[in-house]
Amino acid sequence: MTEHTTRLRADARRNREQIITTAREVFLEQGIHAPLEEIARRAGIGIATLYRRFPDRHTLVQQVALANLALVGEELTRATTAHPDAWGALTQLIRRLVELRLSIIMPMLLPGLEEDARGEDETLRAQRDRLYDQMEHLTRAAQQAGQLRQGVNPIDIWLGVIKLSRPLPVIGSDLNDLITERQLHLFLGGLQATTLDTTDPLRRPLTLDEIDHHLRTTD
Amino acid sequence: MTEHTTRLRADARRNREQIITTAREVFLEQGIHAPLEEIARRAGIGIATLYRRFPDRHTLVQQVALANLALVGEELTRATTAHPDAWGALTQLIRRLVELRLSIIMPMLLPGLEEDARGEDETLRAQRDRLYDQMEHLTRAAQQAGQLRQGVNPIDIWLGVIKLSRPLPVIGSDLNDLITERQLHLFLGGLQATTLDTTDPLRRPLTLDEIDHHLRTTD
Amino acid sequence: MTEHTTRLRADARRNREQIITTAREVFLEQGIHAPLEEIARRAGIGIATLYRRFPDRHTLVQQVALANLALVGEELTRATTAHPDAWGALTQLIRRLVELRLSIIMPMLLPGLEEDARGEDETLRAQRDRLYDQMEHLTRAAQQAGQLRQGVNPIDIWLGVIKLSRPLPVIGSDLNDLITERQLHLFLGGLQATTLDTTDPLRRPLTLDEIDHHLRTTD
Amino acid sequence: MTEHTTRLRADARRNREQIITTAREVFLEQGIHAPLEEIARRAGIGIATLYRRFPDRHTLVQQVALANLALVGEELTRATTAHPDAWGALTQLIRRLVELRLSIIMPMLLPGLEEDARGEDETLRAQRDRLYDQMEHLTRAAQQAGQLRQGVNPIDIWLGVIKLSRPLPVIGSDLNDLITERQLHLFLGGLQATTLDTTDPLRRPLTLDEIDHHLRTTD
DNA sequence: CATGAATGAGCCTTCATTCAT
DNA sequence: TATGAATGAAGGCTCATTCAT
Numbered sequence: 001m002t003e004h005t006t007r008l009r010a011d012a013r014r015n016r017e018q019i020i021t022t023a024r025e026v027f028l029e030q031g032i033h034a035p036l037e038e039i040a041r042r043a044g045i046g047i048a049t050l051y052r053r054f055p056d057r058h059t060l061v062q063q064v065a066l067a068n069l070a071l072v073g074e075e076l077t078r079a080t081t082a083h084p085d086a087w088g089a090l091t092q093l094i095r096r097l098v099e100l101r102l103s104i105i106m107p108m109l110l111p112g113l114e115e116d117a118r119g120e121d122e123t124l125r126a127q128r129d130r131l132y133d134q135m136e137h138l139t140r141a142a143q144q145a146g147q148l149r150q151g152v153n154p155i156d157i158w159l160g161v162i163k164l165s166r167p168l169p170v171i172g173s174d175l176n177d178l179i180t181e182r183q184l185h186l187f188l189g190g191l192q193a194t195t196l197d198t199t200d201p202l203r204r205p206l207t208l209d210e211i212d213h214h215l216r217t218t219d
Numbered sequence: 220m221t222e223h224t225t226r227l228r229a230d231a232r233r234n235r236e237q238i239i240t241t242a243r244e245v246f247l248e249q250g251i252h253a254p255l256e257e258i259a260r261r262a263g264i265g266i267a268t269l270y271r272r273f274p275d276r277h278t279l280v281q282q283v284a285l286a287n288l289a290l291v292g293e294e295l296t297r298a299t300t301a302h303p304d305a306w307g308a309l310t311q312l313i314r315r316l317v318e319l320r321l322s323i324i325m326p327m328l329l330p331g332l333e334e335d336a337r338g339e340d341e342t343l344r345a346q347r348d349r350l351y352d353q354m355e356h357l358t359r360a361a362q363q364a365g366q367l368r369q370g371v372n373p374i375d376i377w378l379g380v381i382k383l384s385r386p387l388p389v390i391g392s393d394l395n396d397l398i399t400e401r402q403l404h405l406f407l408g409g410l411q412a413t414t415l416d417t418t419d420p421l422r423r424p425l426t427l428d429e430i431d432h433h434l435r436t437t438d
Numbered sequence: 439m440t441e442h443t444t445r446l447r448a449d450a451r452r453n454r455e456q457i458i459t460t461a462r463e464v465f466l467e468q469g470i471h472a473p474l475e476e477i478a479r480r481a482g483i484g485i486a487t488l489y490r491r492f493p494d495r496h497t498l499v500q501q502v503a504l505a506n507l508a509l510v511g512e513e514l515t516r517a518t519t520a521h522p523d524a525w526g527a528l529t530q531l532i533r534r535l536v537e538l539r540l541s542i543i544m545p546m547l548l549p550g551l552e553e554d555a556r557g558e559d560e561t562l563r564a565q566r567d568r569l570y571d572q573m574e575h576l577t578r579a580a581q582q583a584g585q586l587r588q589g590v591n592p593i594d595i596w597l598g599v600i601k602l603s604r605p606l607p608v609i610g611s612d613l614n615d616l617i618t619e620r621q622l623h624l625f626l627g628g629l630q631a632t633t634l635d636t637t638d639p640l641r642r643p644l645t646l647d648e649i650d651h652h653l654r655t656t657d
Numbered sequence: 658m659t660e661h662t663t664r665l666r667a668d669a670r671r672n673r674e675q676i677i678t679t680a681r682e683v684f685l686e687q688g689i690h691a692p693l694e695e696i697a698r699r700a701g702i703g704i705a706t707l708y709r710r711f712p713d714r715h716t717l718v719q720q721v722a723l724a725n726l727a728l729v730g731e732e733l734t735r736a737t738t739a740h741p742d743a744w745g746a747l748t749q750l751i752r753r754l755v756e757l758r759l760s761i762i763m764p765m766l767l768p769g770l771e772e773d774a775r776g777e778d779e780t781l782r783a784q785r786d787r788l789y790d791q792m793e794h795l796t797r798a799a800q801q802a803g804q805l806r807q808g809v810n811p812i813d814i815w816l817g818v819i820k821l822s823r824p825l826p827v828i829g830s831d832l833n834d835l836i837t838e839r840q841l842h843l844f845l846g847g848l849q850a851t852t853l854d855t856t857d858p859l860r861r862p863l864t865l866d867e868i869d870h871h872l873r874t875t876d
Numbered sequence: 877c878a879t880g881a882a883t884g885a886g887c888c889t890t891c892a893t894t895c896a897t
Numbered sequence: 898t899a900t901g902a903a904t905g906a907a908g909g910c911t912c913a914t915t916c917a918t
Binding site: 128129132151152153155159160162163166168170171179186187191204205206208 | 250251252280325347348351368370371372374375378379381382383385387388398401402405406408409410422423424425426427430
């Protein structure tokens with residue numbers, strides 16, 4: 001879209017996209033401090049090529065986040081399409097964002113780091129703000145329907161999703177998934193305007209024994 | 220408490236405590252992968268001394284967590300002393316735990332890792348379980364008083380506090396504090412049995428502008 | 439020979455060879471636990487370059503041994519070319535192997551470690567076995583000529599050479615050379631079918647006085 | 658015996674002897690570069706106590722060697738007592754020295770290092786020389802009986818035993834024992850005045866297959 | 877442009893040796 | 898005197914980044 005982008009040769013653009021896709025996967029698995037060489041190798045390119053496209057780790061992280069921002073938009077569209085009611089759309093969106101860990105590198109914080117994103121087009125902030133507006137539309141509708149608690153805005157939701165998504169270190173991914181799921185349930189409960197009965201056996205809390213069991217078997 | 224501990228020479232015990240205190244701070248700032256040398260330097264000792272006491276990073280992390288476990292107990296006592304009502308005590312405890320980030324290294328998960336803590340007191344698990352019982356006492360009381368939502372247990376609270384406490388990387392601590400405070404508010408709201416009005420201007424959500432401002436000035 | 443090898447860039451291959459050559463020297467002087475940094479420094483490269491080629495010490499040792507295996511083959515050819523009689527060829531070969539300490543890292547033991555030598559030529563074992571066959575040919579001929587003792591095989595000779603070649607620690611290389619030479623003489627005498635007169639003044643044993651003298655002056 | 662020695666308190670002397678005994682074991686297992694702290698721990702004393710007795714590793718090694726010298730004398734007496742014929746005594750002695758690896762730190766080289774052995778009595782050299790004389794007596798007798806090859810002296814035997822005793826690194830102790838036994842057989846064969854038939858099936862050489870097998874199973 | 881090579885700096889860990897109790 | 902504590906220096910290894918082909 002930008003001059004910079006359109007001037008890239010076809011293979012170069014393919015490389016660029018491949019790097020970002022691979023980087024997202026690796027960042028998810030190992031965190032944003034994963035070796036860049038691992039990303040290059042998995043992307044099937046040389047390390048120097050990666051550096052040509054992304055002069056340092058910070059830039060790469062930002063670009064991945066930027067790509068995530070687009071994906072969040074897609075999920076939002078998908079959620080509103082699937083659910084006529086705002087609350088239904090909102091909860092699907094939140095669930096999906098947590099599932100995909102799309103927010104792991106905090107797309108909504110990006111514009112503040114804009115200065116580093118040299119060469120990127122000016123629409124970045126606009127893109128985020130448009131997304132914000134779409135979500136705000138959704139939250140207002142849900143609040144008017146009496147389902148989303150008053151006083152909550154998209155930022156609350158984004159940041160909540162980010163905190164939920166971040167896996168706890170040391171413990172295995174199985175336990176992390178259990179924990180995230182349960183906390184997501186609590187989070188959604190907290191967002192709801194009317195207090196639900198959470199004694200639903202399918203939504204029961206974790207116990208110490210379960211945790212110990214997971215720690216033992218995963219260890 | 221253990222023979223091992225009491226047999227340490229006075230200066231050695233002082234060092235040991237200094238290391239744990241410093242490690243807690245450094246882990247809070249940089250995560251549990253912070254260079255051990257940094258901890259040693261800040262504690263004013265040689266790196267080898269640190270290794271003599273804690274043969275590897277894992278052991279050190281555990282010991283810090285173990286120390287935290289004791290501090291959580293103290294905060295619990297303090298909270299129940301200060302507040303005759305269970306909900307008041309519970310919310311003070313949660314606020315304090317988040318403030319002190321006492322749970323950042325997950326004390327309640329410790330017993331599952333017990334096997335590594337050779338030579339450590341057999342009372343470790345008992346200590347955790349006692350703490351759990353105390354908190355369960357508190358949560359039940361709060362539920363009977365109709366203030367804490369049904370279906371919530373101490374694990375939910377501990378894990379929520381842990382997720383809340385973990386600072387987001389890259390962004391400064393000021394913004395992190397704002398975010399944590401707001402999410403804590405939402406978390407407490409979610410725990411409450413009766414939905415409160417969260418339009419309290421003192422509890423208003425963050426805005427994109429605020430975030431951008433912080434990112435710019437902190438950067 | 440392998441694809442891997444031929445695909446190396448010219449400068450990289452030069453480095454690789456330089457490392458192996460240098461490593462052989464350093465291993466001879468200091469044993470196979472010599473600091474890898476010393477090898478890198480002497481080879482005129484960075485430590486990381488050494489690690490790029492040889493991920494750990496074990497790999498490097500093996501590759502040095504593999505290179506030695508080739509050199510042993512060359513010495514064998516040279517010896518048989520120079521001496522029409524099998525015993526003459528055999529003794530020259532043994533002397534040369536001891537002189538060059540080619541066997542110090544036990545080339546003939548390599549195939550047993552084969553599994554670690556991932557990506558290495560399948561011909562490694564074949565190479566060793568071919569060498570064994572050539573030496574067996576030589577030993578049989580020498581035995582039929584009545585000059586090599588019955589019941590001795592190439593393994594005996596290889597292992598004898600290895601034990602002879604290993605310098606004794608602490609004492610200087612001058613004394614080590616004297617000792618090795620004398621023990622080589624005894625070893626060859628032991629291999630011979632007919633007992634020779636070893637009172638040859640040129641082949642007289644060491645004395646305590648000589649040893650003391652060397653220890654004093656070298657120290 | 659020396660002033661130094663007699664002045665030691667009873668417990669101090671016990672410590673000293675315990676250290677030397679332990680050091681011999683550890684040196685045998687791990688080589689003379691084994692951590693001194695391991696020796697202290699196994700000996701049941703503090704590291705500083707070890708340093709008080711032996712200011713550095715070199716000194717300790719020497720003292721262990723000196724102790725070994727005495728043990729060699731005992732074995733010599735035992736061998737001559739058990740065998741009326743010189744050759745029988747000599748071969749038993751050699752076998753025992755190899756078995757016990759008594760020579761692993763080269764007792765006979767000690768006198769040359771005398772200067773470091775401050776405080777030790779002047780009889781050290783005399784002790785070694787007496788041992789030499791005893792062995793020379795034995796070798797002469799064996800030579801006169803026509804069983805030991807001419808031109809061989811005790812130094813040859815000591816040094817041969819030392820070379821035989823040193824285990825090859827990396828490979829396991831089982832294979833090392835096999836190798837040492839076989840090379841000892843060859844060594845003794847080389848010492849003998851009359852050539853024996855070495856096709857005795859009990860004394861057959863190792864094969865490549867056996868070596869490979871050991872390397873695979875021990876690895 | 878794309879690549880793989882090379883590099884130095886950083887952290888981890890061990891151990892010989894000295895110091896304080 | 899005996900002890901355990903403390904320490905620095907050395908070596909192992911990894912990884913971000915630059916360079917040469």
